[in-house]
Amino acid sequence: MNLELRSFASFRALKGLSALARFLKKEKVDLLVTFFKNANYFGTIAGELSGRTRIISSRRNLGYWQTGRDLLLLKIMNRWTDLVIANSGAVRDTVVKEEGVDAGKIEVIYNGIDLDEFTNRLIPREEAKRKLGISPEMLLVGTLSNLRPVKAVDIFIKSAFVVSKRFPEAKFFILGEGPQRRDLETLVERLGIKDRVVFAGGAEEVFPYLSAFDIGVLSSSSEGFSNSILEYMLAGLPVVASGVGGNPEIIDEGENGYLVPPGEPQPLAEKIMALLEDERLRLNFGENARLKVAENFSLKRMVDEFERCFLRLCGQEGGADDGDIDLQERKVSVKGESLVVLSEKGA
16 A cells, blocks of 8 residues: 655645555554654554554654654654554653653664674675775775755765874765755865766675775764664774764774764764774774674564564453464555554454
């Protein structure tokens, strides 16, 4: 089922909401899980209109995009929501503070990564560098990021300017696309480091780059829980990241990476240089990082925690034990965002 719902102030939106509510009621949907802004809005309203569907709403960032209108809508819809799932403790705290949701109504489930699929696609670092046409001796510092203001890639570039003075053999790779690309390319030219910085674009295949990098960097001004950091760490990279949002919940300072103040190129550059000048430190941090993700952030762990929440909610009203509930899943799309529809089989 696909619904193009872009604005509340349209006949199409009202028609789509009605259709979704009828679908939920007709199919006897027990649980609706929404992800991201529009799905949260429209899914919550439709779930309430259906008269029977329990609703789980998700929060994936610190709400940097929210206007006063957005917060008002969220506060209204939170009255109809049975559970909010946040992808970090920092996101949970923001929802409590800004939206007024009781902490007991929020469950933290960290993002997960498919350990086997990911690691099987990595290749040895020297081989990866050769495939990219780079000398194995050259040191690579990379960032995997959308080129949007919140990702503060300009800070990464300014730190590259500082680092390149001391490590002229280092190269800096930017993987990602976005509306700021032209401005960032202009900044690189203005700083005179065009030969040091590579815009790799939105590469469909990131594994050759992750395999080749020596250090992973994330300079965002706001983060919920960074998948890029998970990928750096599982690739065995030491990480330097801004100490915002959920980043401190992944990175153990001085063990598998460094945290720096957001918006400041100099501290970021200093930590990058500390790692560039010490190969043993890079390798130790990288191994610690790999183990941290493997032990704490697997896809299986994330799925198990979601399932536990689903079963708990489905068992509350009917009084069934977890083992008595067998769920079937269907998906509904709202402007490219997901609503996961869960019903008890045979219901």
